[in-house]
Amino acid sequence: MVTVRAVHGDITQQRVDAIVNAANRAMRGGGGVDGAIHRAGGPAILDDCIARFPHGLQTGDAGWTTAGSLTAQWVVHTVGPNHAAGERDRALLESCYRRALEVADELGARSVAFPLISAGIYAWPLNDAIDAAVTTIARTPTRVDEVRLVSFSPDTHRRVQAQTLRLFPPATAPDSVGRLFEADPTPWGLRGDTYLWLVLRAEFATTPRPGDARELEAMIRAVADAIVGHSLAHADDALYVVEFDPGHGMSAGSVLPSWWNDRGIPFLIDRFHEARAT
The missing domain is CATH 3.40.220.10 (Leucine Aminopeptidase, subunit E, domain 1)
Structure with missing residues (x-):
């Protein structure tokens, strides 16, 4: 392929x-x-x-x-x-x-x-x-x-x-942060959230998982904030990221900070704990 x-x-x-x-x-x-x-x-x-x-x-x-x-x-x-x-x-x-x-x-x-x-x-x-x-x-x-x-x-x-x-998402290494993104959360947020998810998966494809969940969260938030150009933890309204907009209609390119704070990052932390337990 x-x-x-x-x-x-x-x-x-x-x-x-x-x-x-x-x-x-x-x-x-x-x-x-x-x-x-x-x-x-x-x-x-x-x-x-x-x-x-x-x-x-x-x-x-x-x-x-x-x-x-x-x-x-x-x-x-x-x-x-x-x-x-x-x-x-x-x-x-x-x-x-x-x-x-x-x-x-x-x-x-x-x-x-x-x-x-x-x-x-x-x-x-x-x-x-x-x-x-x-x-x-x-x-x-x-x-x-x-x-x-x-x-x-x-x-x-x-x-x-x-x-x-x-x-064409890249392969993720075993025990990498990127491997935590292999399972998709449900429900999703806005369309831009799926793109941010994929970009983060690629960014962390070979990054070894850290020792604890707090360090993991800090890593993910730092990279995500740099990509969207704003702190997800300190934003209320949807954030538009032009490179995530393929022109496919409403909410294209929009990232929802509340979804990441309430669903996306907690999901990744749960996956982290599950991976450590196996």
């Missing part, structure tokens, strides 16, 4: 088999990610684009070239829809991810780094662009082992990370 993770950094520096380029239909280089990949890879990429794609590439399709001077072996080029120019069929955006993975399979690539396609100058709404990336990769059969969703902006990375954890 493919492993998907969000990465904050420069896509041209990723040590993977294939880097995905958000190209334009002409396939002759451009701005943004496209320009960065051509600059970092050198003229060999453009030469291969001219040879392989004399008439360019259609929106939603993908094809490959050499990676030139990049550490990757191949560049998989895909053309995203230009939302700003009226290309607003999400099926075209989903096709970019699906076709890129199909091309990667044809090449035998086992690790692939994607940018967030169409979310730059093509102005696809950010939350929907992230949702299209994560859900399409999750639905696409592939022999690729590792997918990285690479964001240069730290704010975008936090949003991508939250949505990636929704469908």
Whole structure:
């Protein structure tokens, strides 16, 4: 099964088999990610684009070239829809991810780094662009082992990370704090609470459990407060966390402090005591 993770950094520096380029239909280089990949890879990429794609590439399709001077072996080029120019069929955006993975399979690539396609100058709404990336990769059969969703902006990375954890939570180590999050509490709070739960699970995936419940609570609260930007213990109203909002309707992105104080953290403390007793 493919492993998907969000990465904050420069896509041209990723040590993977294939880097995905958000190209334009002409396939002759451009701005943004496209320009960065051509600059970092050198003229060999453009030469291969001219040879392989004399008439360019259609929106939603993908094809490959050499990676030139990049550490990757191949560049998989895909053309995203230009939302700003009226290309607003999400099926075209989903096709970019699906076709890129199909091309990667044809090449035998086992690790692939994607940018967030169409979310730059093509102005696809950010939350929907992230949702299209994560859900399409999750639905696409592939022999690729590792997918990285690479964001240069730290704010975008936090949003991508939250949505990636929704469908691709990391494994938790035995006797870790993260393992306490394996069982879901009922009832849940607001939609943002489920995202905060998953982010905390990932943050503590390999953190050894402390010696007592008070230390555990302090650890969880400190990290949770840093993520939401407010003290859960000293807030009454719901807190909106933009990176937890995938655009799915009412309460999306909202974290309820009272739920964490009355239900979430007590549930984790109970799990802690149960784990120590077994």
